[in-house]
Amino acid sequence: MVDFELSEEYQELRKTVADFADEVVAPVSSKHDEEHSFPYDVVSQMADMGLFGLPFPEEYGGMGGDYFALALSLEELARVDQSVAITLEAGVSLGAMPIFRFGTEDQKNEWLPKLTSGRALAGFGLTEPEAGSDAGGTRTHAHRDGGQWVINGNKEFITNSGTDITRLVTVTAVTGQREREDGTTKKEISTILVPSNTAGFTAEKAYNKVGWNASDTHPLTLKDVRVPESNLLGEEGRGYANFLAILDEGRIAIAALATGAAQGCVDLSVKYAKERSAFGQNIGKYQAIQFKIARMQARAHTARLAYYDAAARMLAGKPFKTEAAIAKLVAGEAAMDNARDATQVFGGYGFINEFAVARHYRDSKILEVGEGTTEVQLMLIARELGL
Known part of the structure; x- marks a missing residue:
């Protein structure tokens, strides 16, 4: 039998988030949209509800739920305010999830409790001025020097990258070249964890966007940014x-x-x-x-x-x-x-x-x-x- 009915647990979650959206998010949405201001109080209450930890195990500070629970919550939030919903989506899917999927235990233990609590946000720096859907256009590069990665480049349209609670951005960077069978070369792209307080890392002025005005979005500049080699996320060359x-x-x-x-x-x-x-x-x-x-x-x-x-x-x-x-x-x-x-x-x-x-x-x-x-x-x- 095919059954599309939500379980009681999912229904309760959906109702809880729907009520929160109607009673807390909706009344301040117009204000934040007009002012282009980040809704810190709303995000703090979402953190108290455990929304940022929904699909993560309890051992990393999560709620022990699953990705569908996150999806249900996003649907209810976006019903009244897409900016708030994308803040949660990017914080979980792009900020914390890469660390959960590909990080070492040390990386998970260092970063996930902060991110799943919602008291800290992370972004993912993929898009560049000349590289969006086409990763081959990636120009940000990183090389090793004295046990560190040295990163230089620019990123565009990075969500959650410049708030007062942003603590980390994972960036893609070219770390080498691989020769193909036909004799041509292909860029090897890796992902590297860059704490937002690292020297040389700058979140530039926020964009003046058409929409999602209460969502935090910045271009990023990385100039001789140095982080430990251990900040490599996942296998080298497998970042993209x-x-x-x-x-x-x-x-x-x-x-x-x-x-x-x-x-x-x-x-x-x-x-x-x-x-x-x-x-x-x-x-x-x-x-x-x-x-x-x-x-x-x-x-x-x-x-x-x-x-x-x-x-x-x-x-x-x-x-x-x-x-x-x-x-x-x-x-x-x-x-x-x-x-x-x-x-x-x-x-x-x-x-x-x-x-x-x-x-x-x-x-x-x-x-x-x-x-x-x-x-x-x-x-x-x-x-x-x-x-």
Whole structure:
């Protein structure tokens, strides 16, 4: 028997986070969005709830849960505020998870209790001015010198990299060259842990973004940054390959976040359609509005099923790379499409930033770009089909 019902434990978690989102996050979302300010108080309360430790074992300060628990929490947070949701997603998936998956015991014991507690944040420095989806363009490089790595380079669009509680950024860097069978060479990319207080590490001025304004995002400069050789994360030369595995998991989390955004647009539109009157009756009585919102709900439901399926495969130890790509593709497009339609339902009010649908409209576009563009997801799906 196929059963898509959540267990009682998952249902309780979902309700707890949903209540927190409605009662704590939503009331201050507009303020932080307008001010482009990081919601430290909200993040602190999320830390108290154990959200940053959800998918990690208790021995490292975690809650002993799983990745699906994280996904459910992200969906509920993103329903009201994508900036808060991406702060959690990046803190767990990009900040702590690489250390948990590939770190030594010493690295795990040093960093995971801080990160799983939510009292410290970490970022992952992959993207560069000329290297996003194309890792071959990576120019940041590192070499050994006297028992240390010396790192030079620049990173772009790095989440959680410049807050007052940021303590670490894991960076990708070229650490050598490998000769291929055809005689050409390929860059060997490794990942290295860089504490944020390291000399030469600078989080430059935060970006002035279209959306996710309460999320912390900076370009980074690394100039003769020196860290111990023991800060190598995982096997030398396997950094990018390892990060691709992290991205597969992360796509499930981003799909959950996007599903929450899509559902948030539905909820706002239903409420508005019942309250707003035109030509003598609520606009929700008109079939044009009904059909628009019905399509929005269908998108959110489909996105949810997609990420549930990918998460179930992951937790069962089955291949899930393609399903994660499908979930990210479907959910990202659902969020953007629903944001556009919700803005139409709200009419002129949908174009006013104090209304949450306007924030969703600005926020949702990045869901078709970040952590693997729509085109990358299509490429992965097509590749699985043998094309």
